[in-house]
Amino acid sequence: MESTxxxxxxxxxxxxxxxxxxxxxxxxxxxxRTEFFRERGVEYKxxxxxxxxxxxxxxxxxxxxxxxxxxxxxxxxxxxxxxxASRIMFEYSVSSGDKVNAIGWTKHAFIDAQGKPVKVPSxxxxxxxxxx
Amino acid sequence: MESTxxxxxxxxxxxxxxxxxxxxxxxxxxxxRTEFFRERGVEYKxxxxxxxxxxxxxxxxxxxxxxxxxxxxxxxxxxxxxxxASRIMFEYSVSSGDKVNAIGWTKHAFIDAQGKPVKVPSxxxxxxxxxx
Amino acid sequence: MESTxxxxxxxxxxxxxxxxxxxxxxxxxxxxRTEFFRERGVEYKxxxxxxxxxxxxxxxxxxxxxxxxxxxxxxxxxxxxxxxASRIMFEYSVSSGDKVNAIGWTKHAFIDAQGKPVKVPSxxxxxxxxxx
Amino acid sequence: MESTxxxxxxxxxxxxxxxxxxxxxxxxxxxxRTEFFRERGVEYKxxxxxxxxxxxxxxxxxxxxxxxxxxxxxxxxxxxxxxxASRIMFEYSVSSGDKVNAIGWTKHAFIDAQGKPVKVPSxxxxxxxxxx
Numbered sequence: 001m002e003s004t005x006x007x008x009x010x011x012x013x014x015x016x017x018x019x020x021x022x023x024x025x026x027x028x029x030x031x032x033r034t035e036f037f038r039e040r041g042v043e044y045k046x047x048x049x050x051x052x053x054x055x056x057x058x059x060x061x062x063x064x065x066x067x068x069x070x071x072x073x074x075x076x077x078x079x080x081x082x083x084x085a086s087r088i089m090f091e092y093s094v095s096s097g098d099k100v101n102a103i104g105w106t107k108h109a110f111i112d113a114q115g116k117p118v119k120v121p122s123x124x125x126x127x128x129x130x131x132x
Numbered sequence: 133m134e135s136t137x138x139x140x141x142x143x144x145x146x147x148x149x150x151x152x153x154x155x156x157x158x159x160x161x162x163x164x165r166t167e168f169f170r171e172r173g174v175e176y177k178x179x180x181x182x183x184x185x186x187x188x189x190x191x192x193x194x195x196x197x198x199x200x201x202x203x204x205x206x207x208x209x210x211x212x213x214x215x216x217a218s219r220i221m222f223e224y225s226v227s228s229g230d231k232v233n234a235i236g237w238t239k240h241a242f243i244d245a246q247g248k249p250v251k252v253p254s255x256x257x258x259x260x261x262x263x264x
Numbered sequence: 265m266e267s268t269x270x271x272x273x274x275x276x277x278x279x280x281x282x283x284x285x286x287x288x289x290x291x292x293x294x295x296x297r298t299e300f301f302r303e304r305g306v307e308y309k310x311x312x313x314x315x316x317x318x319x320x321x322x323x324x325x326x327x328x329x330x331x332x333x334x335x336x337x338x339x340x341x342x343x344x345x346x347x348x349a350s351r352i353m354f355e356y357s358v359s360s361g362d363k364v365n366a367i368g369w370t371k372h373a374f375i376d377a378q379g380k381p382v383k384v385p386s387x388x389x390x391x392x393x394x395x396x
Numbered sequence: 397m398e399s400t401x402x403x404x405x406x407x408x409x410x411x412x413x414x415x416x417x418x419x420x421x422x423x424x425x426x427x428x429r430t431e432f433f434r435e436r437g438v439e440y441k442x443x444x445x446x447x448x449x450x451x452x453x454x455x456x457x458x459x460x461x462x463x464x465x466x467x468x469x470x471x472x473x474x475x476x477x478x479x480x481a482s483r484i485m486f487e488y489s490v491s492s493g494d495k496v497n498a499i500g501w502t503k504h505a506f507i508d509a510q511g512k513p514v515k516v517p518s519x520x521x522x523x524x525x526x527x528x
Contacts, residue, residue, distance in 0.1 A: 010430075015278050019188075027155050027408045030406065043467065058196050060193070061192070144291045147410050149412075166272070203298065203308070280444075286453040286456060320418070324456075326456050331511065
């Protein structure tokens with residue numbers, strides 16, 4: 001039920017405090033979500049392109065416990081937390097070695113390209129069923 | 133007790149959904165904080181440069197209610213929420229015209245350049261006293 | 265023939281060198297282009313939304329002469345450099361006070377939403393004619 | 397003499413045109429430089445931390461030939477182009493499969509933490525000698 005994504009901190013992601021700027025953790029959550037889907041056989045881009053289903057973030061939360069630095073090897077663990085007919089929630093843990101640097105979560109809506117909420121079609125529901 | 137910051141959505145801030153990417157709201161919160169301080173006679177950069185005091189974000193939250201688009205005129209209202217000996221909290225409301233597009237908050241620690249928690253010195257406390 | 269855009273350096277735009285990260289200058293060029301168009305009565309977003317005309321960057325160049333810091337007041341001067349049937353070029357100068365911090369240029373193609381080159385329609389050509 | 401870096405396009409890197417925003421290529425150049433150094437036994441962060449040597453970009457250029465999309469697998473080839481006593485130049489080619497999507501280059505100065513030009517010390521020169 002968990003997925004793991006690994007990458008190095010980019011220079012661009014640091015700020016003048018010498019550590020990763022806080023908004024970048026949300027970008028990493030998204031990178032981790034993409035891989036979470038892929039590991040379960042779902043390509044998020046196909047949801048958009050072929051199913052006309054989008055998963056915009058409706059809420060985000062992050063707790064920053066220990067700063068990360070340029071070139072650190074970062075691991076993001078992603079966990080499926082819950083899903084309803086029109087909502088889905090993921091939890092994330094950002095770590096480097098044995099240390100947990102941040103934890104967070106995002107909640108998402110299911111909408112179509114016009115921004116209207118959609119009920120998750122059975123075809124897509126089946127793709128998610130492996131997650132639950 | 134409130135501060136208002138206004139700017140336009142940059143093309144760079146949009147994503148392929150055609151709306152502002154969710155991590156950018158945290159960047160806007162930070163822009164709004166800087167102006168919040170300035171309006172109260174405190175330049176945040178001087179806190180860092182002259183007082184050796186840094187205010188890293190330790191928690192962030194955002195609820196996205198209605199998407200924003202390229203070139204939209206955005207207003208961020210910033211409100212001082214609470215402060216302790218070593219913590220401070222701000223609340224934000226992001227709007228465009230009459231519509232509230234997002235709300236959120238950030239919590240901050242007071243640390244020095246070495247990352248160690250600092251008790252807010254009286255000189256700085258006085259600067260903040262106008263906020264409370 | 266020149267346009268001027270002004271803003272402050274965001275904390276997010278700095279890196280661990282303590283100055284503005286180099287890719288952000290290209291973002292500023294784009295912010296300045298938007299304002300350049302607006303001052304001439306053209307809203308770039310309407311070009312996309314109403315005329316189905318897009319101006320992707322096909323070449324970019326920047327020379328970084330003097331670093332910029334967080335909270336610096338930055339001015340970008342934008343100049344229309346040249347235009348052909350399917351290309352347009354802008355020149356930029358980024359300064360802070362009397363100092364020129366960077367200069368650069370971008371070249372753009374005219375394409376439609378499908379990515380195909382378009383001849384600039386007379387209606388749009390007329391909008392640009394005030395520039396030349 | 398060449399180095400190869402591979403990653404996937406992040407959602408955050410797209411814009412409302414549905415393709416990668418142009419400034420992100422410069423961020424990728426930097427990611428590729430870091431790996432270029434590492435493959436030659438040089439950790440760029442150690443240059444900064446232990447040798448007090450910084451390599452800020454003094455010029456950048458990019459030609460965008462074919463757009464990249466979210467989730468595309470991107471390869472950046474990095475080539476050492478030339479070096480003088482106080483300058484170094486890298487060339488980049490960004491591709492996806494057989495297609496070259498962009499080419500570019502960056503020129504860098506050698507400075508210390510105070511921003512003053514430094515002559516490359518012999519110790520560091522030796523690290524670079526494997527490149528030439």
